[in-house]
Amino acid sequence: MQLRKNNLERLENERFDALIVGGGINGAVSAASLAARGLKVGLIDARDFAGFTSQHSSNLVWGGIKYMEGYEFGLVSGLCRSRNELLRSFPSTVKEIRFLMTINKQFRFHPWVILASTWLYWLLGRGRTRIPRLLSLRQIKRLEPLINTFISTAGIEYSDAFLHDNDARFVFNFVRSAMDRGCAAANYVESTGAARTQDGGWKIAARDQVGGREFSIETRVLINACGAFVDAHNRLSGIETEHRHLFSKGIHLIVPRISETHRVLAFFADDERLFFAIPMANRTCIGTTDTQVDDPVTRVSDDDRDFVLSNINARLDLASPLSRQDIIAERCGVRPLAVRRAQAGAGDVQQLSRRHVIEIDVDRRHVSIFGGKLTDCLNVGAEISDAVSKLGLGPGRVAGKWYGEPGAAERKSYYARASALGLDDIVAGDTGEALSVRLWRRYAGNAQAMLDAIERDPSLREPLIENAGIRRCEIDYLANNEMIVKLEDYLRRRSKIELLLPRSVLRQSAGLFEACEKLFGDEAKQRFDEYFDGETAAANNTSFGSE
Numbered sequence: 001m002q003l004r005k006n007n008l009e010r011l012e013n014e015r016f017d018a019l020i021v022g023g024g025i026n027g028a029v030s031a032a033s034l035a036a037r038g039l040k041v042g043l044i045d046a047r048d049f050a051g052f053t054s055q056h057s058s059n060l061v062w063g064g065i066k067y068m069e070g071y072e073f074g075l076v077s078g079l080c081r082s083r084n085e086l087l088r089s090f091p092s093t094v095k096e097i098r099f100l101m102t103i104n105k106q107f108r109f110h111p112w113v114i115l116a117s118t119w120l121y122w123l124l125g126r127g128r129t130r131i132p133r134l135l136s137l138r139q140i141k142r143l144e145p146l147i148n149t150f151i152s153t154a155g156i157e158y159s160d161a162f163l164h165d166n167d168a169r170f171v172f173n174f175v176r177s178a179m180d181r182g183c184a185a186a187n188y189v190e191s192t193g194a195a196r197t198q199d200g201g202w203k204i205a206a207r208d209q210v211g212g213r214e215f216s217i218e219t220r221v222l223i224n225a226c227g228a229f230v231d232a233h234n235r236l237s238g239i240e241t242e243h244r245h246l247f248s249k250g251i252h253l254i255v256p257r258i259s260e261t262h263r264v265l266a267f268f269a270d271d272e273r274l275f276f277a278i279p280m281a282n283r284t285c286i287g288t289t290d291t292q293v294d295d296p297v298t299r300v301s302d303d304d305r306d307f308v309l310s311n312i313n314a315r316l317d318l319a320s321p322l323s324r325q326d327i328i329a330e331r332c333g334v335r336p337l338a339v340r341r342a343q344a345g346a347g348d349v350q351q352l353s354r355r356h357v358i359e360i361d362v363d364r365r366h367v368s369i370f371g372g373k374l375t376d377c378l379n380v381g382a383e384i385s386d387a388v389s390k391l392g393l394g395p396g397r398v399a400g401k402w403y404g405e406p407g408a409a410e411r412k413s414y415y416a417r418a419s420a421l422g423l424d425d426i427v428a429g430d431t432g433e434a435l436s437v438r439l440w441r442r443y444a445g446n447a448q449a450m451l452d453a454i455e456r457d458p459s460l461r462e463p464l465i466e467n468a469g470i471r472r473c474e475i476d477y478l479a480n481n482e483m484i485v486k487l488e489d490y491l492r493r494r495s496k497i498e499l500l501l502p503r504s505v506l507r508q509s510a511g512l513f514e515a516c517e518k519l520f521g522d523e524a525k526q527r528f529d530e531y532f533d534g535e536t537a538a539a540n541n542t543s544f545g546s547e
């Protein structure tokens with residue numbers, strides 16, 4: 001908590017070149033790219049970092065094959081470029097994965113048309129991934145015996161990528177890298193509106209959601225990265241834009257692992273949209289839906305659950321169909337979709353573009369980020385860097401990268417050290433992953449801190465939370481460096497434990513309370529009880545300046 005306290009003090013007392021409101025993926029990459037340019041950057045989020053839409057994605061890093069149906073080749077090409085760069089720059093986190101797409105009889109396109117599309121998709125992806133191929137029903141059955149081929153006509157196998165850990169962890173690592181370069185970031189700080197200052201900058205009215213204190217933050221440029229709340233925040237700051245957001249709700253259900261083959265199973269649902277069964281450690285994440293809503297704060301409804309369960313059950317030959325009792329965890333978020341204001345009701349959200357739009361108000365030194373995808377994050381970071389240059393904050397992009405895992409030399413020295421400490425031999429039972437690999441994937445260069453801890457005390461290699469894969473060496477690092485304010489920040493976003501273990505099991509886990517003591521000190525019991533009493537979950541569904 002000392003880190004947050006220090007950053008709050010800095011937010012209140014320093015004057016920033018750029019203040020970013022909103023710490024989802026768009027705000028996090030903005031902070032990382034600007035901090036890497038040596039600018040003085042502040043970042044606040046009313047919830048935890050990635051506490052809204054960016055924790056509810058499908059975890060896919062992909063070019064969006066389905067957007068080709070709307071002829072959005074420019075968007076798909078840009079997303080593929082970003083996907084490829086993410087694969088190159090984050091080789092431990094962003095992984096190529098095969099998709100097995102099954103095509104139902106009577107589907108609106110012939111399998112040959114879909115095969116041709118996957119080839120075009122592969123070409124738009126500059127041939128970076130393994131090539132697509134057409135599969136007969138017999139080949140599908142051989143690759144994935146679970147698929148109900150009785151209703152299918154053929155299959156296609158092609159490649160895309162996914163986030164091995166989870167979206168929120170991916171976002172936090174950008175926040176961490178921004179902080180490593182001097183950014184003053186704080187979660188649970190809401191902006192209640194911003195006003196111009198006499199010298200042409202901004203003064204933001206901020207409220208610390210933890211302590212309740214109100215204070216102001218001064219900045220030369222204001223960047224609105226509030227995701228679904230961009231319009232609401234612009235209204236609070238007197239900013240008018242050409243674009244606005246519409247919202248599309250999407251849900252995922254997490255169930256016990258349905259297949260041992262490490263593939264994404266892709267189907268066309270009853271509404272003819274692509275939906276997926278995606279591997280998530282020893283679980284499967286199934287979704288998603290795409291329904292227009294007016295309020296960005298949403299919950300999973302029984303209709304949503306039944307839609308996902310009935311579609312997956314119809315397409316798989318499971319020993320017993322999945323039911324609500326099989327659901328371990330749920331994810332529910334809204335996609336903020338950018339539309340022109342003039343575009344009135346804007347029609348069917350499923351047909352709306354997923355592109356991002358960055359609107360710059362040069363006179364007011366203000367930037368708004370609309371729409372986008374996690375996959376688009378490198379493009380957004382680079383464009384924000386260009387945008388602030390237009391607003392007078394120094395030269396354009398700096399040479400070199402503002403993102404990515406450390407280079408080969410650092411990686412090699414880490415692995416040599418980890419191996420000498422025996423971490424290659426400690427292997428997770430559920431995923432078969434060595435501890436050395438897991439620590440590097442999650443913490444990259446900062447994993448050296450855990451090796452230091454193990455060197456001092458070898459018992460820190462032991463598990464801390466039963467069934468959750470967390471080792472004792474991680475907890476001090478987490479407490480000091482990852483700004484964990486509530487237990488949910490840790491269980492849901494810095495890790496994905498909450499998605500893998502039912503709450504009843506988690507509550508009984510030996511070591512969880514001990515982890516709370518390390519993370520929260522005297523407040524351990526309060527944080528533990530608030531999590532299990534459901535208060536944290538309720539607070540995270542509170543709308544801040546909702547539409």
Ligand SMILES: Cc1cc2nc3c(=O)[nH]c(=O)nc-3n(C[C@H](O)[C@H](O)[C@H](O)COP(=O)(O)OP(=O)(O)OC[C@H]3O[C@@H](n4cnc5c(N)ncnc54)[C@H](O)[C@@H]3O)c2cc1C
Pocket residue numbers: 021022023024025026027044045046047048049050051052053054055056057058059060061062189190191192225226227228229233248249250251288289333334335336371372373374375376544545
């Ligand atoms: C179901 C679903 C599946 C998806 N799947 C994928 C996928 O597989 N791949 C992919 O690339 N993309 C996917 N996306 C899209 C992607 O998740 C979103 O585009 C992205 O997460 C949006 O990020 P953001 O930063 O704009 O918004 P957010 O993540 O919502 O961040 C905005 C932040 O602003 C904060 N905020 C709001 N108001 C204030 C205020 N007044 N003061 C301070 N902070 C404030 C919020 O608390 C929030 O944390 C999916 C989206 C959904 C809903």
